[in-house]
Amino acid sequence: MTISALPDGPFRGRPLVALLAIVALMLAAANLRGGLVVVGPLVEPIRAALDISASAFSLLTTLPLICFGVVSICVPWLTRCWAPQRLAIAGLLTISLGVALRLVDHYPLVILGTLVLGMAIAVLNVLIPGLVKDFFPRQVGIMTGFYSVTLSLGAGLGVYLAVPLMEQFGNWRYPVALWALLPLFCLLFWLPMLRVRGVGRPSNPVRVSLWRDKIAWAITCYMGLQSFYFYSMATWLPKILLESGLDAHQAGTATALINLVSIPFNLFVPILAARLRSQQWLVLGIFAASFAGVAGLWWQAAAAPMLWASLIGMGCGGSLSLALSFFVLRADNTAQATALSAMAQSIGYLLAALGPVALGVLRDLSGAWQWALGLMLVLQLMQLGFGWFSARPVNVVPDQDK
Structure with a gap:
């Protein structure tokens, strides 16, 4: 069915505007990670330019996660004051400002830019599912899949292009500056969206509270545990593999597989989720891949590192896209979807910020990775339970409706 034929969508008879909306959403998604991760491959030249320690540099990657957790909860209030499209445009402009501040040679201003960037991304993280x-409204599966894939591709491009662009232009600021300019290009597609009114938006926005809803809490815990899992694995998998006897090239290749393998699952899991009344078997399949990957690392990391990394990538891609799907599948309207997204992402990203620290502490205390990986296996079982409960065909019920 074409977009123009949808009887209950905002683009009936306007396929070109629908195409603009798709491009606008995808371009916004592409800007949600690139400006953050681009600094990772540039760690040494940035540290030299700013004259900072490794721990000071680590704030450039950990502070945004804290911003995600703190700011996300405020987004539903913002949507009651301003239209979501206006907030999206303001978010893109703020991303550009935040990245630009990270180009200067003054570390406090770089930290300020990191905070600004993290807050802007937090707003868009919550807004886009709504x-x-x-x-x-009738294509949430495929659109969530496109969004999830574009999110991953944006992160991948940020990392992949960083060093080649620095070598091409002779300065680390060029690859970073790219992510200050791209949000401005996105505005060409977002400005026409100011005239679009979606079907799920109430004429008089009201406060939606889901803090006493069991489904909302289950989705929140599922989102938090999958975020904890992804950021822990992304941080420590290279170190785990190096300590198991692999060389740097093998460890890097295995780690890269996580993002590569996750892409098809980013796309197809939301499409399947939208077609199923209950998503419990999807939850079980994603759990099986994730659990097997971590169990393989726990058993013998060097035995089949590419297989373990591929299974972890399947689990990471599938669980993220399924969590994003829950935001729209378990909500009756845009206001509920935004409130659920805000609740789940605020707590989820705070948990994500704790993940690498918790695993690192366990590694230091025990002298090996078995205790840290054992914790991950236990948390995977908990994630299965929350996901199984979330996957039932039951929508959230706001407090005022109970």
């Missing part, structure tokens, strides 16, 4: 439901 806008997907708002703009494409």
Whole structure:
């Protein structure tokens, strides 16, 4: 069915505007990680330019996660004051400002830019699932899949292009500056969206509270545990493999497989989720891949590192896209989807910020990775339980509706 034929969508008879909306959403998604991760491959030249320690540099990657957790919860209030499209445009402009501040040679201003960048991304993280439901109420599966894939591709491009662009232009600021300019290009597609009114947006926005809803809490815990899992594995998998006897090239290749393998699962899991009344078997399949990957690392990391990394990538891609799907599938309207997204991402990213620290502490205390990986296996079982409960065909019920 074409977008123009949808009887309950905002683009009926306007396929070109629908195409603009798709491009606008995807371009926004592409900007949600690139400006953050681009600094990773540039650690040494940035540290030299700013004259900072490794721990000071680590704030450039950990502070945004804290911003995600703190700011996300405020987004539903913002949507009651301003239209989501206006907030999206303001978010893109703020991302550009935040990245630009990270180009200077003054460390306090770089930290300020990191905070600004993290807050802007937090707003868009919460807004986009609601806008997907708002703009494409009958195509939430495929649109969530596209969004999830574009999110991963944006992160991948940020890392992949960093060193080649630095070598091409002779300065680390060029690859970083790219992510200050791209949000401005996105505005060409977002400005026409100011005239679009989605079908799921109430005429008089009201406060939606889900803090006493069991489904909302289950989705929140599922989102938090999958974030904990992904950021822990992304941080420590290279170290785990190096300590198991692999060389740097093998460890790097295995780690890269996590993002590569996750891409098809980013796309197809939301499409399947939208077609199923219950997503419990999807939850079980994703758990099986994740659990097997971590169990393989716990048993003997060097035995089949590419297989373990591929299984972890399947689990990371599938669990993230399924969590994003829950935001729209378990909500009756855009306001509920935004509130659920805010609740789940605020707590989820705070948990994510704790993940690498917790595993690192366990490694230091025990002298090996078995205790840390054992914790991950236990948390995977907990994630299965929360996911199984979330996957039932039951929508959230706000406090005022109970």
